[in-house]
Amino acid sequence: MTAQDTARRVTRRRARTRANLLDAAFAVFAAKGFGRVSIEEVCEAAGYSRGAFYSNFATLDELFFALYRDRADLIASQVADALAQDMPDLDVPASVDRVTEVLLLDVDWLLVKTDFLVHAARDPAVAQALLDHRTRLREAVADRLFRARGHTELPAVLGGVDSAARAVVAAYDGVTVQLLLDKDVDAARAWLKQLLTALLTDGSGTSEHVAAP
Helix, strand or coil: CCHHHHHHHHHHHHHHHHHHHHHHHHHHHHHHCHHHCCHHHHHHHHCCCHHHHHCCCCCHHHHHHHHHHHHHHHHHHHHHHHHHCCCCEEEHHHHHHHHHHHCCCCHHHHHHHHHHHHHHHCCHHHHHHHHHHHHHHHHHHHHHHHHCCCCCCCCHHHCCHHHHHHHHHHHHHHHHHHHHHHCCHHHHHHHHHHHHHHHHHCCCCCCCEEECC
16 A cells, blocks of 8 residues: 555545544534533544544534534535526526525524524634534525626615525524424525515515526
């Protein structure tokens, strides 16, 4: 076996270890709450030593951000893919339908995210890092709306694509709070669809195709 082959095996093994730690942490965080979990408990759930943990993450905060980044990337990708299907036209109601059908709405993830949000609110450095990660979803929405500028009329009250993207994310946040309480995913999707349609089309819900530049 060459040195290159050995390096590849080590890289694959480390990637598996990292993925297993993330999966175990997610399960433990969802069951017990982020602030009630120790590194030892994550290691025990994953079947690894503390050494394996520290070879991948310096702190539980860092591990959480890796989890958050994975989910943020997934959600941003879902939104971008759903919106891209309208190229070269943007049909806002149809896009809203697709986004709300594919968007990740997972109660366990929302429990973990909410726990960490409370933790971050008490630590300015962690809060800033969380804010940086939250821009991923907003930027995916804003980018699509920006490319359709001049061809689609957003409600004037939103004040432009950046504000519109913030409103979309705020609607998502609001719906997920309700979902945490009633665990009704179907209702959450239906309510999110209504909110986004109202935000982006003045509630008309008409299928107006608008050409993208």
